[in-house]
Amino acid sequence: MSFKIGQTYHGFKLMDAKHVAEINSDAKLLVHKQSGARLLYLGNDDDNKVFSVTFRTPPEDSTGVPHIVEHSVLCGSRKFPIKEPFVELVKGSLNTFLNAMTFPDKTMYPVASRNEKDFRNLMDVYLDAVFYPQMLKTPAILMQEGWHYDLPDKNAELTYKGVVYNEMKGVFSSPDAILEHQIYAALFPDTTYGVESGGDPEYITDLTQEQFAAFHKKYYHPANSYIFLYGDLDLDDQLKFLDEAYLQDFTAVKIDSRIPLQKPFKETVVKVVDYPVSPQESTKDKTFITLNVAAGKATDAESYLGLMMLEHILLETPAAPLKKALLDAGLGKEVFGSYNKSILQPTMTFGVSGANPGQVEEFKAAVAATLAKLANEGLDKKLVESSVNIFEFHLREANYGNRPKGLVYNMKCLDSWLYDEDPLIHLAYEPALAAIKRQAKKGYFEQLIKTCLLNNTHQALVALTPSCDVGAQKATELKQKLANYKESLSPAQLAALVKQTKALKERQETSDSPEALESIPLLELKDIDPKAEELVTVEQKEQGIPVLLHPYFTNQIAYVNLYFNIGAVAEAELPYVFLLADLLGKVDTARLPYTELAKEINIHTGGFAYDVFAFSENADDETFTPMFRVKAKALVSKLPEMFGLLGDVAGSSLFNDSGRLKELIRETKAAWDTALFRRGQQVVASRLLSYVSPVAKYNETGLLTYYKFIAALEDNLETRVNEIGRTLAAVAQTIFNKDNLLAGVTCTREDYEKFSESLAVLIEKLGSRQFKPVKYSFKAQALNEGLLTSGKVQYVAKGANFRRLGYTYHGSMKVLETILRYDYLWNRIRVQGGAYGAFTQFDRSGNVVFGSYRDPNLAETVRVYDETVQYLNNFTASQVSKREMTKYIIGTMSALDTPLTPQMKGERADAAYIRNISQADLQQERAEVLATRQEDIRKLADVVDAVMQANYLCVLGGEQKIKASKELFGQLVTVID
Numbered sequence: 001m002s003f004k005i006g007q008t009y010h011g012f013k014l015m016d017a018k019h020v021a022e023i024n025s026d027a028k029l030l031v032h033k034q035s036g037a038r039l040l041y042l043g044n045d046d047d048n049k050v051f052s053v054t055f056r057t058p059p060e061d062s063t064g065v066p067h068i069v070e071h072s073v074l075c076g077s078r079k080f081p082i083k084e085p086f087v088e089l090v091k092g093s094l095n096t097f098l099n100a101m102t103f104p105d106k107t108m109y110p111v112a113s114r115n116e117k118d119f120r121n122l123m124d125v126y127l128d129a130v131f132y133p134q135m136l137k138t139p140a141i142l143m144q145e146g147w148h149y150d151l152p153d154k155n156a157e158l159t160y161k162g163v164v165y166n167e168m169k170g171v172f173s174s175p176d177a178i179l180e181h182q183i184y185a186a187l188f189p190d191t192t193y194g195v196e197s198g199g200d201p202e203y204i205t206d207l208t209q210e211q212f213a214a215f216h217k218k219y220y221h222p223a224n225s226y227i228f229l230y231g232d233l234d235l236d237d238q239l240k241f242l243d244e245a246y247l248q249d250f251t252a253v254k255i256d257s258r259i260p261l262q263k264p265f266k267e268t269v270v271k272v273v274d275y276p277v278s279p280q281e282s283t284k285d286k287t288f289i290t291l292n293v294a295a296g297k298a299t300d301a302e303s304y305l306g307l308m309m310l311e312h313i314l315l316e317t318p319a320a321p322l323k324k325a326l327l328d329a330g331l332g333k334e335v336f337g338s339y340n341k342s343i344l345q346p347t348m349t350f351g352v353s354g355a356n357p358g359q360v361e362e363f364k365a366a367v368a369a370t371l372a373k374l375a376n377e378g379l380d381k382k383l384v385e386s387s388v389n390i391f392e393f394h395l396r397e398a399n400y401g402n403r404p405k406g407l408v409y410n411m412k413c414l415d416s417w418l419y420d421e422d423p424l425i426h427l428a429y430e431p432a433l434a435a436i437k438r439q440a441k442k443g444y445f446e447q448l449i450k451t452c453l454l455n456n457t458h459q460a461l462v463a464l465t466p467s468c469d470v471g472a473q474k475a476t477e478l479k480q481k482l483a484n485y486k487e488s489l490s491p492a493q494l495a496a497l498v499k500q501t502k503a504l505k506e507r508q509e510t511s512d513s514p515e516a517l518e519s520i521p522l523l524e525l526k527d528i529d530p531k532a533e534e535l536v537t538v539e540q541k542e543q544g545i546p547v548l549l550h551p552y553f554t555n556q557i558a559y560v561n562l563y564f565n566i567g568a569v570a571e572a573e574l575p576y577v578f579l580l581a582d583l584l585g586k587v588d589t590a591r592l593p594y595t596e597l598a599k600e601i602n603i604h605t606g607g608f609a610y611d612v613f614a615f616s617e618n619a620d621d622e623t624f625t626p627m628f629r630v631k632a633k634a635l636v637s638k639l640p641e642m643f644g645l646l647g648d649v650a651g652s653s654l655f656n657d658s659g660r661l662k663e664l665i666r667e668t669k670a671a672w673d674t675a676l677f678r679r680g681q682q683v684v685a686s687r688l689l690s691y692v693s694p695v696a697k698y699n700e701t702g703l704l705t706y707y708k709f710i711a712a713l714e715d716n717l718e719t720r721v722n723e724i725g726r727t728l729a730a731v732a733q734t735i736f737n738k739d740n741l742l743a744g745v746t747c748t749r750e751d752y753e754k755f756s757e758s759l760a761v762l763i764e765k766l767g768s769r770q771f772k773p774v775k776y777s778f779k780a781q782a783l784n785e786g787l788l789t790s791g792k793v794q795y796v797a798k799g800a801n802f803r804r805l806g807y808t809y810h811g812s813m814k815v816l817e818t819i820l821r822y823d824y825l826w827n828r829i830r831v832q833g834g835a836y837g838a839f840t841q842f843d844r845s846g847n848v849v850f851g852s853y854r855d856p857n858l859a860e861t862v863r864v865y866d867e868t869v870q871y872l873n874n875f876t877a878s879q880v881s882k883r884e885m886t887k888y889i890i891g892t893m894s895a896l897d898t899p900l901t902p903q904m905k906g907e908r909a910d911a912a913y914i915r916n917i918s919q920a921d922l923q924q925e926r927a928e929v930l931a932t933r934q935e936d937i938r939k940l941a942d943v944v945d946a947v948m949q950a951n952y953l954c955v956l957g958g959e960q961k962i963k964a965s966k967e968l969f970g971q972l973v974t975v976i977d
Contacts, residue, residue: 001236003028009236010243012039020428023398023409027424028235032243036223036252039242040413040423042230042406048096048899049231050406051123052110053130056226056257056418057102057219058192063207064199065215067102068146068164070109073216074100075141077125078132080519082512084826085125088520091822092887094118094528094894097404104184104197104343105259106418107219108411112404114899116233120241121521127246130220139209140507144831146212147205148504151486151497158486158497160205161856166793167836168199170854173791174678175275175288179464183292183349186271186460188262193343201792222247224255226417230406259344259419262294264458272360272463276471278790278959280974285333286466286673289363290351293459295339295452298346299421301432303452305391309436310448311339311348313379313387317602318586319595321379325370326352327663331363334670342411344419348453354670357465364461368454375449384440386602392437393606395429397557397633399901471790475960508832514881525886525930528893532926534919535909540752542759545738550746550909552902557606558639558747558755559903561910562630562646562762565740566612567773569626569731575709576724576731577628578702581610582668583653583728587660590652594660597648604641606633608649614698615914618921619809621801621845624695625914627742628735633903636751639758647765650736655725662717665724669710673976676707680795680956681853687785688797688954689847692804694778696847704787704975711977738766742914746906784953784970786962793835794957796852796861800950803846807943811928812936813842818892819937824871825850828864833857844917844925848947858955859965866948872941877934885934892929 003014012030020027025042032039057066074086082088090098097112109130111122135141142148147162171177181196188194196203229238268291277286296303314322315337323335332352340347350367400408409427417423425432436444489497540547569577585601585608588594601608609631617623630650634642655661676683686703689696713724745755803809817840825838829852836854838861841847850865900908912922955962956975966972 003235008033010239011248012239012243018424020424022395022429023427029423030239032222032247034252035247035250037225037227037247038417039227039229040417041235042409043233043235044231046231046405047114048112048404048406049114049119049233050097050110050112050228050404050410051119051126052108052228052407052410053127054106054108054226054228054414054418055130055219055224056105056259057107057215058105058257058259059195059197060192061206062196062200062203063211064146064164064168064196064204065207065212066107067198068142068204068207068212069135069216070100070102070107071145071164072135072141072212073129073133073220075145076134076138077128079128080125081134082516082519083507085129085520087822087826088517088887089122089125091818091891092520092522093122094523094890094897095122096894096899097407098122102197104193106414108414110407110410112407115523115527117527118523119233123241124245125520127242131246133216136213136216140504142207142209142212143504144508146207148500149497151494151501154494154498158482160482161834162204163830163834163836164199165201165204166834166856167854168204169201169792169856170836171198172201173789173793174674175464176674176678178273178275179288179290179462182271182273182464183290183347183460183462186269186462187292187294187347187458188345191260191262193262193345218255219257221253221255222250223252224257226414228410228413230409262345262458264294266457268364268457268459268461270461272357272465274467274470275464276474276790277466277468278788278974278976279468279472281466281468281790281976283466283468285354285356287355287357287359288351288353288464289332289355289360290349290462291364291367291459292347292349292462293453293456294345295348295456296346298341298344298415299419299425301416301425301429302435303448304341304346304415304426305429305432306436306444306448307346307348307452308339308341309387309391310445311337312391313383313445315350317383317387317598319380319383319598321374321383322350322367322370326363326366327667329362329366331355331359331366332670333666335667342415353674354666357463360461360463371449371453375446375454378443379445381441382599382603384445386599388437388440390602390607392433395433397555397606399903401901401904402898404899505832508827518883522883522887523890525889528890528930530927530930532919532922533897535905535912535922537909537913542743542756543763545759545763546742547759548742548744548910548913549749549752550744550902550906551749551752552746552905554747554751554902556636556751557633558636558745558751559906560632560642560755561744561907562632563742563744563910563914564628564630564735564737565742565771566626566628566735568734568740568771570774571776573727573731574698574701575706576727577612577735578706579668579710580728580731580735581612581628583655583664584610584649586664588654588657589648590654591648597645601645604634604638604645608632608646612702614695615911616695616843616845618916619803619844619846621693621695621803621847624698626698627914636747636754639754640761643758643762647762650762651765651767653732655728655732658721658725661721661725665710665713665717669714672707672710676975677789677791677956680791681851684787684795684797684954684956685799685841685849685851687787688799688849688952691782691784691952691954692780692801692950693845693847694776695845697778698776733767736766737771738763738768740771741766744906744910746902782952782970784951784968785955786966786969786972787954787956788959788962788972788974789956789976791956791958794852794855794858794861794955794961796855796858796957797849797954798862798865798948798952799847799849800947800952801846802842802848802943802947805943805946805950807946809842809844809846810936811925812932812940814896814925814929815888815892815932816840816937816940817842818888818895820868822891824868825852825864829855829861833860833864835861855957858957858961859968862953862968869941869945869948872938872944875934875938875941880934885932889930889932896926896929
């Protein structure tokens with residue numbers, strides 16, 4: 001159907017239409033005349049269709065009302081009157097993306113699916129949720145998702161509970177989250193960006209039901225909405241549905257949701273804030289210092305792209321001049337930075353961690369002096385070229401991993417559309433890119449430094465200093481506040497609170513009626529292809545090197561993975577392998593200093609990455625192949641240069657510069673200090689499985705064990721640095737050996753010839769020596785650790801290896817993952833327990849883990865895991881309908897059928913090859929998933945019971961909480977010293 005500008009279609013007037021060549025899409029901008037809703041459609045041949053409805057939602061305080069409303073609208077609506085429509089969708093949809101997200105100034109509800117019927121179902125549930133939610137008339141929803149007073153009986157201790165309350169306690173357990181909040185509070189004291197849209201736990205409990213409902217009433221109207229459609233779909237049919245099902249019921253109103261500009265400062269604001277560390281933790285070298293600038297506007301396409309590139313030039317490569325200047329000055333151990341472009345007034349941050357309070361003024365002076373020098377004397381032209389090139393590569397590649405392209409494009413549109421400008425300016429990037437490339441050699445970035453950084457007084461110097469007292473002090477104050485409040489209540493008020501607590505618990509424990517559940521639309525199993533997607537691998541051999549070719553169209557980009565078998569590395573040296581992965585590309589090579597190496601990589605390639613992973617054999621966690629993986633990508637025409645640079649890195653990296661080694665090790669340790677709690681879910685799952693599984697033990701060497709290793713190296717750097725360099729050199733020589741190399745490449749068959757020719761450039765730079773694998777003495781040991789931190793929530797993991805307990809892998813275990821995550825664990829741990837979430841994972845190697853995250857509980861969560869067997873014993877056809885079973889299977893298939901980019905397909909095929917997982921194995925798993933019935937799930941009760949009886953446990957969390965349950969643990973470990 002052809003659309004004409006100025007014409008109206010199902011109530012929508014077409015305002016503009018144009019082709020966006022950069023993303024090969026036809027854009028149409030429409031307005032629904034009656035309701036005032038705006039709509040943007042990007043039409044193309046992508047079958048992964050995307051829909052979203054976004055509202056501009058600027059908060060006025062830090063109660064987290066936009067975040068809590070985001071959770072709550074998905075807790076039942078007019079057409080779908082059940083407690084958790086979102087969860088029911090996750091269980092039974094073929095969605096490729098399903099979520100809701102709160103930003104500082106907007107709330108977004110995106111969905112994606114490749115199935116047309118499913119796509120419409122998702123749209124319908126989400127639109128009904130945002131426009132007609134039950135939260136407006138059901139106070140229990142705010143209590144569950146936001147916060148409530150919890151008092152099981154009149155003699156119990158009064159506490160706060162709520163999903164968002166505990167989620168944000170978890171967020172604010174990480175110093176980087178505290179820092180980010182304080183930066184925006186300092187830069188934007190008079191606008192919405194100065195408050196915490198996600199909610200500060202100190203203020204979340206001020207939110208009332210009246211304020212909660214008023215926020216929705218004010219902002220959740222079509223006149224304040226931004227509707228987005230993307231992909232290969234029938235626009236006329238979608239417009240008809242939107243108009244008839246929803247928008248025709250609304251009349252446009254004037255909504256004041258505009259974001260005002262912060263008035264610039266006359267001088268730099270200085271702010272120093274404490275953050276909590278454990279009482280036993282040293283405060284030395286734990287300060288964060290940042291200089292932050294409000295730079296440009298998100299609606300200026302050229303400065304938006306140019307400032308992104310400038311931040312990369314200054315901070316994001318080993319050759320970055322500001323990063324080097326700060327490290328050379330001894331200001332902190334890690335230099336970091338960011339450019340946040342997704343707010344009206346984007347911000348640029350320059351920061352250091354691992355510093356001390358007395359260095360604040362010195363840091364400020366060093367940043368100013370370095371920027372002035374760069375602006376006046378000029379940036380390295382090759383460095384500028386390299387950063388511009390890497391941005392251009394990624395723009396043209398448009399590879400967003402697991403995220404649907406349409407979702408990423410939607411977010412880019414909102415960076416201008418939300419502020420009443422053309423939604424396409426950041427997608428149609430060619431004019432801005434061309435202008436920057438044209439001006440780059442004429443001082444463009446130097447001028448940006450002057451105008452946006454040096455001559456801009458809208459700056460804030462924000463420091464975060466560690467305190468051993470502030471955490472305990474706030475905990476004591478909160479406890480006293482709640483005790484005082486309870487003391488102030490009359491007997492009748494106490495009884496009312498107990499009644500309210502019990503009523504909420506009853507509501508949470510009461511199942512929706514079958515009739516209500518059937519309101520959620522559901523696909524049928526016949527809508528699912530019974531055939532597993534084939535992972536295409538063509539085995540080749542080049543100069544004696546086995547090569548796995550994955551022939552997919554990649555738009556003339558070659559994705560290359562080099563797998564070096566590292567089974568010859570001695571057990572005592574394993575942590576050095578992970579250190580090597582962190583240091584490669586950041587040290588000199590025989591041919592190039594590291595600064596020049598970084599520039600060459602960015603000029604000629606799309607980047608290199610290094611990681612270490614042990615691949616377990618198909619059905620055996622004791623047999624595994626440890627690999628050092630080098631990931632690289634480049635235009636096919638640049639493959640000779642790419643392999644030459646890879647050969648330099650792998651074949652001739654030098655570790656004899658003690659100053660550089662010390663700098664990098666300190667930087668690595670500081671980065672881990674910041675990230676450890678944020679990665680809590682991964683840390684506890686890995687640590688737990690390391691108690692029982694040799695392959696997990698190997699991989700855990702790169703997590704908490706690695707952090708402890710790095711901390712020990714840092715403590716003894718002066719005396720050990722030369723030894724460290726020698727060990728790294730020896731380990732590198734063992735690893736980078738052409739005789740233990742397997743290569744994987746994803747490109748077309750036509751482009752493979754260029755790969756074959758170019759590989760020789762790498763081979764001649766690698767060593768050749770006999771590969772002698774060593775035997776590792778990994779032994780099962782139930783350490784059952786309580787990992788002590790200053791955090792306010794827990795990550796609780798329990799698991800074992802079911803093969804070792806006498807059971808075998810079956811595809812129904814994938815269905816069990818879905819059932820437990822979105823039914824049993826969701827209800828017991830998230831809804832009733834107030835945690836942010838919980839999960840289970842069953843691997844075909846036998847490793848299984850139950851985990852919770854941002855969890856206020858500990859012993860209670862372990863009890864829930866242990867009681868899973870009772871839930872499964874009741875999982876029968878008489879208790880669980882055929883419809884419910886179909887829903888769980890479809891939800892499981894959604895996860896199995898996540899769309900993969902060509903790069904991801906190649907990597908998945910590589911992993912299957914290394915693990916000896918055949919196409920027949922994948923097909924069998926798929927068939928078993930599709931054939932799963934209630935009885936298959938009930939039979940898994942024995943597996944789960946054996947896992948729980950094995951009693952392997954690991955928890956990362958608050959010191960007080962863990963010590964209160966110390967009888968559960970074999971040992972307590974302070975994580976950060």
